[in-house]
Amino acid sequence: MNRVVITGAGTINALGKSVPETLEAMREGRCGIAELEFRDVDRLAIKIGGQVKGFEPEAIFNRQQLTLYDRFTQFTLMAAQEAITQSGLVFGGELAATTGVVLGTAGGGVSTWDDNYRSVYEDGKNRVHPFVVPKLMNNAAASHVSMQYNLKGPSFTVSTACASSNHAMAQAFAMVRSGMARAMVTGGSESMLCFGGVKAWEGLRVMSRDACRPFSANRNGMVQGEGAGVFVFEDYEHARARGAEILAEVVGYAMTSDAADIVMPSKQGAARAIAGALADAGVARDKVGYINAHGTGTAANDKTECAAVADVFGTHADKLMISSTKSMHGHLIGGTGAVELLACIMALRDGIVAPTIGYEEPDPECALDVVPNEARDARVDYALSNAFAFGGLNAVLALKRV
Amino acid sequence: MDVETKVREIIAEQAMLDPQDVQMDSTLESLGVDSLGLVESIFAIEEAFDITIPFNANNPSESDFDITSVATIVAGIRKLVDEKVS
Numbered sequence: 124m125n126r127v128v129i130t131g132a133g134t135i136n137a138l139g140k141s142v143p144e145t146l147e148a149m150r151e152g153r154c155g156i157a158e159l160e161f162r163d164v165d166r167l168a169i170k171i172g173g174q175v176k177g178f179e180p181e182a183i184f185n186r187q188q189l190t191l192y193d194r195f196t197q198f199t200l201m202a203a204q205e206a207i208t209q210s211g212l213v214f215g216g217e218l219a220a221t222t223g224v225v226l227g228t229a230g231g232g233v234s235t236w237d238d239n240y241r242s243v244y245e246d247g248k249n250r251v252h253p254f255v256v257p258k259l260m261n262n263a264a265a266s267h268v269s270m271q272y273n274l275k276g277p278s279f280t281v282s283t284a285c286a287s288s289n290h291a292m293a294q295a296f297a298m299v300r301s302g303m304a305r306a307m308v309t310g311g312s313e314s315m316l317c318f319g320g321v322k323a324w325e326g327l328r329v330m331s332r333d334a335c336r337p338f339s340a341n342r343n344g345m346v347q348g349e350g351a352g353v354f355v356f357e358d359y360e361h362a363r364a365r366g367a368e369i370l371a372e373v374v375g376y377a378m379t380s381d382a383a384d385i386v387m388p389s390k391q392g393a394a395r396a397i398a399g400a401l402a403d404a405g406v407a408r409d410k411v412g413y414i415n416a417h418g419t420g421t422a423a424n425d426k427t428e429c430a431a432v433a434d435v436f437g438t439h440a441d442k443l444m445i446s447s448t449k450s451m452h453g454h455l456i457g458g459t460g461a462v463e464l465l466a467c468i469m470a471l472r473d474g475i476v477a478p479t480i481g482y483e484e485p486d487p488e489c490a491l492d493v494v495p496n497e498a499r500d501a502r503v504d505y506a507l508s509n510a511f512a513f514g515g516l517n518a519v520l521a522l523k524r525v
Numbered sequence: 526m527d528v529e530t531k532v533r534e535i536i537a538e539q540a541m542l543d544p545q546d547v548q549m550d551s552t553l554e555s556l557g558v559d560s561l562g563l564v565e566s567i568f569a570i571e572e573a574f575d576i577t578i579p580f581n582a583n584n585p586s587e588s589d590f591d592i593t594s595v596a597t598i599v600a601g602i603r604k605l606v607d608e609k610v611s
Contacts, residue, residue, distance in 0.1 A: 190565070250571055253564040 126359035127299045128525065129370040129468065130212070130306075133205025135198050136350030136452045136462050137173035141205055145462070146469050148451065149477040150498045155452050156335060156346050163318040169330045172316050173348030173453025190254050192267065193232030194314035198351035198458075199264035200271065203308060207272055210355035211367055212306060214273045221304045223276030224265045225295045226353070227287025227311030229457030230320065231280075232259030237319035264312055268353075276304050285417070286512035287311050287457035288352065292464070293376035293518050295356050305358045310461035312351030321347065327386075329421050335454070337418035337447035338425050338493040340484035345419040348453025352461025371471045372523040374505070375404025381515025388424055388511050393417075393431035396517035400507060401435070404521040409439045412503035413470040415463045416493075417511045418447020418479065419454055426488040428509065433491070444501065446479040446494040460510040464520070467506040471524040476501050528574070528606065529599050535569045536595060549596040563592065570598075576605040 134141065137155030138148035148155065159172045180189060180197050192200065214222055235258045242248045257263060262280040269278045277298065281291040288311030295309035315321070324330055324347060331344035362369055377399025381392030401408060417428055425447075433440045448466045455462050466477040475498055482495035508520045529549070537544040540556040547556060553563055560582065567580050578601070579589040591597035 250568070253568045254561070 125300050125302055127296050127356050127373045128359045128362050129354050129373065130357045130362050130367045131206035131208070131210030131355035132370055132465060132468065133202035133209070134350065134352045134462055134465060135175060135178070135201045136352070136455065137175055137348055138452050140178070140201070142465060145465055146473070149448060149466055149469060150475055152478045152480045152497055153451060154480055155348070159316060159321070161317055167318070167321050167325065169321055169325050169332060171332070171346055172321070173346060173455070174316050175350055190252065191258055193235045193258050193263060195228055195232060195312045195351070196264040196267055198314060198349070199226065199312040199353060200267060202310065202312065202351040202353035203268045203272070206353045206355050207308065210357065211365070212355060212357070218305060219273045219275050221276040222274045222306045222308065223278040223298070223304060224268045224274050224308045225277070225279060225281065225291045226265045226268070226309065227281045227283070227289070227291035227457045227461065228261055228264065228313055229282055229284045229287050230313060230315050231261035232263060233315045233320045234317040235259035237317045240319070268308060272308070274308060276307070282457065283516045283518070284512035284514055285454065285456055285459060286510035286516050286518045288460035289508065289510035289518035289520055290378060290516070292354070292356070292460065292520060293378060296373045296376055296520070299356050299358055305361045307356045308353060309356055310351065310353035311458040312461070313456045313458035314349045315456060316347060316349045331420060334481050335420040335450045336481035336483060337416065337420045337450050337479050338429070338486060338489040339482045340486035342420045342422065342425065345421050345449070346453045348449070348455045348459070350452070350455055350462060351458050352464060354461070354464065369525045371468045372525050373520060374406065374523045375400050375521040376519065377403055378516070378518045381517070383515055385515070386513050388427040389515060390427050390430045390434065392515055392517050393428060393509070393511050394434045396519040397431060397435045397507065397509065400519040400521045406505050406521060408436050411436070411439070411443055411505045411507060412501060413467065413476055413506040414443060414445040415466045415506065415508045416445050416447040417509045418449055420447070420449060424511065426486070428511065429489040429491055440491060444476050444492050444494050444499065446477055448477050450480040460508060460518070464508055467508050467522050470501070470503040470506050471522060474500055474502050476503065528602050531573055532570065532595065532599050532602060535566055535573065539566050547595060549594070549599070551595050553592060570602060574602060574606055576602065576609060578605065
C-alpha cells in the first residue's frame, strides 16, 4: 500500500478564484453568499446563493471552447489548471498512461439543460445547437481535463448528490494507494445556480431565504453555492523523489449507505462512515483535531451529524473542532467536498481552523465546538471531511499533517 | 440574402479563416473543418436560412445533401430555399 499525498490544489468558488483567495476568505470568516444574479431570478422565492461573481468566461476561453464548456466544465478547468500547475507534474509516457481524472458532480451541465429547454419549450424553437449533449453530459468536465493535460488513465465521473466529490476523491485515493496509478486528478464541481436549478431546490422547502447558519439554533435551511475544487493526489515516494511540495497526506476513507430514506439522513450511516474512515486510516479517535462538517444548515442534517460525531468520538467529541464552511461558500452540492477539503488542508498545513460563520444561538442538539464565527489557530494532526448525500450515500475522508 | 456569401462566412468561421479564403471548389477537409465543425456548420446554415438540411452525421455520403465541396453545399441550400418558397 502506497502513501498518498496532495501535491496540487485549485479552486474557484464564491469566496475566491484561487486557493489563496479562498483560504484568506475562510481565515477572515468572510461570507460569499449574496443576491443571485441571473435571468428570471425575480420568479424565484429563493434569491440568495454562493455565486461566483466577476467571472468572465469569454475572456478565458475561445469561441469553440465556449460552445463545448458548460459553466461546471469551465469551473473545473480553472481549478484543474491551478492544481496541476502547483503540482509541477507534466504528463507524458507511463505517467500519462496511468494518471486519470475522477471528478464528482451531481447535476453536470444544468445551465445547458436549462438554456435549451427554455429555447425549445418557452421560445418555441425546434432546433438546438449540435453540441448540447457533449456540453451537458456529467463526464464533460473530466473528459476536458483529460484532453487538456494528456491524462490517459482511468477517468470517470461520480454522481452521488452532495457526496459526489468525496466519493470521487476516495476513489482516486484508493487508486493511488493500491499502486494502480502514481497520480490522479480528482475533486468535483457544480453549477446549478440558474433559474431551473434553484427552482428545483425550492421545491424541497429546505432552502434558507436569508443565510446559511449551520449548527445555530435559529438555522433555517441550506444555501446553494457553485464552483469547483480540484486536487492532484500523488504517490508519496513519487512526490518526494521529485521534491514536490506536499500540502497534506490522505490517509483513509470510508463509504456507507444508509439504506433507509431518500432524503432524511441517518445517524448510524454517518457514524459508520466516520468510524470506517478512522479504521481505514488506522487513526485513534483522540488524534482527530478537526472535522470539516457536512453542516448544511438544515434542521435534520446538523443534529444528525452532531449525534453521529458524539457517538463515534465519545468524550473526545467535546475536545475536537467541527466547522461548516458552507456558511461562507454555500453548498456546492456535487462539488462541495472538494472545496471543503481546502479547509482541512488549511487546518493541517497552516494550523488555522476555518469558522462556522452566521452562528447566533447555541443548539443543545448541536453541542460541539463548531468554531463559531472566527477562525482559530490550532495545531491539527488529523482531520476528517464529511459528506452525507441525499439518497443516504456517505463518504468520509481522513487527512494527516505532513 | 446571398446564399454563397453567407455559406462562405459560416464555413470560414468554423475553419477560422477569412471568408475570401473559402473558395467554391474548396472541400471541408481542405479547409480543416472536422466532423464536429461540419455538424456545427449545418446547424448555423439551418438557422441562417430557416431550412432543415437532410444530413445524417452517421453516414454523410448517403445523406440527401452533397457536402463534397462548398459549391455543392451552396447548390443544395439554394434548392432547399427554393422548395421552401414555392
